[in-house]
Amino acid sequence: MRWIVPWTAVLLCAPVCAQDSSLHYKIQLEAPGEVSDVLQYLNLFQWQKKNRLTPELLAREVSGLPAAATELLATAGYFAPTIESELRQEQNTPVVYLRVTPGPQTLVKHTSVDLQGVINHDPEKLARVNERLGRRGQNLENQPFSQSSWDEYKKRSLQILQNRDFPAASLLSSEASIDPVTAEASYQLVLDSGPAYVFGPYTIHGLSRYPEFLIHDRVKIPAGTPYSRSELLELQTELQNLPQFATALVDVELSGEEPYTAPIRIDVQEVPLHRVNGSVGYSTNTLLKSELAYRYLNLFNRGWVADSRIRLEQREQAFEQSVTLPQSRSDWEHRVWLSYLHQDLQGLDSQLYKTGVSRLKKGDEIERTFDLQYQIENRRFNDGSEERPQTLTLNHIWTQRKLDNRRNPRNGYLAQLEIGGASAYLLSDATFLRLYGRGAYYHRIGQDGQVILQGALGETFTKSPEGITSDWLFRAGGSGSVRGYDYQSLGVKSNGSVIGGQVLATASVEYQHPIVKNWKAALFVDHGGAGEAWHNLETVTGVGVGGRWNSPVGQIGFDLAYGVDLQQIRFHFAMGLVF
Known part of the structure; x- marks a missing residue:
């Protein structure tokens, strides 16, 4: 005997009538685990939670259980099951007994x-x-x-x-x-197969505020090339990533007769030219904070993006102005910028002025940046002494993100490597080479648990750190580093202040486990420090517990950490991934 199927199994739908007298009933199911999961889709189980059955409807449903269960099990490959159903009254409560022997799975x-x-x-x-x-x-x-x-x-x-x-x-x-x-x-x-199609010309719909070349420069599908759905999706993703568009849809209109061409239709929805964002908050690193940002998306009618940002915090104040040019056909994005940063941390009062140009290329997983920047810093120490170093640096940053979910990863890793330096012969007070790397590894344990490993390692090679701006040296401590210690409190003690050292090494092990919806508990151990050289690097340890909330805007963390070496307790607050 052979069955010819194409069919789509449909769950039985008995009429649901509003009844004044509903009843509670129990179900006793005897079936293997994988079969039991399938049977949960029976009306009997679905309606048990809603109390929609009367005694008459329950009896009718039980009598039809063998047929309904047989049809449902067929969708999972069980075509010869043995099914017994029975309705009993036990202590004034109806009890449905359902025994299923599924037979061989096809x-x-x-x-x-x-x-x-x-x-x-x-x-x-x-x-x-x-x-x-x-x-x-x-x-x-x-x-x-x-x-x-x-x-x-x-x-x-x-x-x-x-x-x-x-x-x-x-x-x-x-x-x-x-x-x-x-x-x-x-x-x-x-x-x-139908006919073989080739791409036709493209048309653009929905543009009014922004120049057409923003889209022209992204289209790399010449008319006459063979049709490929992946090329359409790639173009659509690129357009959606442009800041000028809220949505983008790329599709084709197929001709029904020769020549079989597929003209491309591009529909975009523009965002407003101006955008203003503001925020207030609190960080355990820099205390109370506020921020105001303004973006203009069509500078000089060239689709250039102008960004202005001012950030005021108790321990840091910053301003940045930048202009970002649209990606070229080679997929590189260019940016020019200038910024100011004032910090008063660990006895070091620093005013850092920067300007530079960056060249950035983003892929699905890998991001590469080349950065040329000039810095001048005014440093004032606790003893009243001052320094005014300057550097002209060329830096390369390579970043890879391979995660199952970028907002809330359960498995995968992040890695970043940097190499950069300066020469005393080119607008710099010192010659140095800086190497730095950091990473995070996420690994799921069992059904709910997760281990997160993080680490950072860096060294600035130079004869003396004097004349090097603070950006190119290392300090540690605080959220995202060694918890249980104050923000950037781990470094080199000099002139009554803590300044950056030439070496850095930190590591962290954290275990997370869900406790309630969208909340996880965390246990962690951090270790590391920053110093002037490897042979005299003093590392410290922090341990603690915390909570993680998977909010709509990303993960937010709260940590209570104990600094073992200084025997102190610190509270830390962090938002988002490591980088």
Whole structure:
């Protein structure tokens, strides 16, 4: 006996009538675990939580349980189950007994796809598509049959054709043959490729505020090239990442007759030219804080982005002005900027003036930055002495983010490497080379737990740190570093102040576990420090507990840490990932 399926199982839907007298009932289910999960979709289980059944409707539902459960189990590949149902009255409470012996689960033993249409006239494309279809079918063979996997197989097989060259491909027929005696299934598909399409010209819709070249420079699909869905999605992603557009949609309009071209239609929704943001808050590193930012998105009618930002905190005050040019066709983005930063931390009063130009390229995982900047710093120490170093530096930053979820990662890693330096012969008071790296590794443990490992390592190679601005030296301590110690309190003691050292090493181990919805508890150990050289580096340890809230804007952390070496307790607050 053989069953020919294509079917889609539909859960039984009994009429739901408003009743004045509902009842509570219990269900005693005897079934293997994987089958029990499937049976939870029966109306009997769904309605138990809603108290919608009367005694009459409950009795009717129980009598139809074998048929309903048989149909439901077939969607998971169980075509020969033994099902017994019984309704009893125990201590004035109805109890439904449902016993299920599922029988053998059907396995997929064979898959085949018959390709029809013009693809058969192109041996190269036919071989490529057959290879991909064959791999997809092999991944299903000897796996349990399920309605969802059958539907997914049809969908993905058709997409293999539609994603490249043949966007008008169609499914002519599909058949899943089930043999309940041998518990085997065979999949057969017949696909029509339709004509092979090439891209046509593109049109732009929705522009009014911004120049068209913002989009022209992003389109790298010449008319006449073979159709590729991935190229459309890549263009759409690039346009969505431009700050001038709230949304972007890229699609094609297929011609139904020769020549088979696919003109590209680009629809964008613009954002306003001006944007002002303000915020107030608190940081355990720099205490009370406020910030005001202004952005203009079409400077000189060139699509240049002008950003102004002022930040006022108790321990830091900063201002920055920058102009960012749109990405070039080579995908590089350029930015010119100037900034001012005033800090009063650990007995060191610093005023740092910067200006520079940056060249940035972002990929799906890797980001690269080349940065040329000039800095002048006024440093005043606790004993009243002052320094005024200057540096002209060239720096390269390489960053990789490989995470399962960027906002709330459970597995993956972040890594950043920097190399930069200056020469005393080029507008600098000292010659130095600075190497720095940091990273974070996320690893899920069991169903709910998670371990996070973080570390940083750096050294500035120079004869003497005198004449080097603070940005190119190292301090540690505080949130995001060694918790249990004040912000940037770990460094070199000089002139009654804590200044940056030439070496840095920090490491952290943290375990997180959920406690309530969107909240996790954390246990952590931090260790490390900064100093003038490796041979006399003094490292310290911090331990503590904390809470993590996965808020709509990212993870927010609260930590209560104990600095073991100084025997002190510090509270830390942090928002977002490490970098």
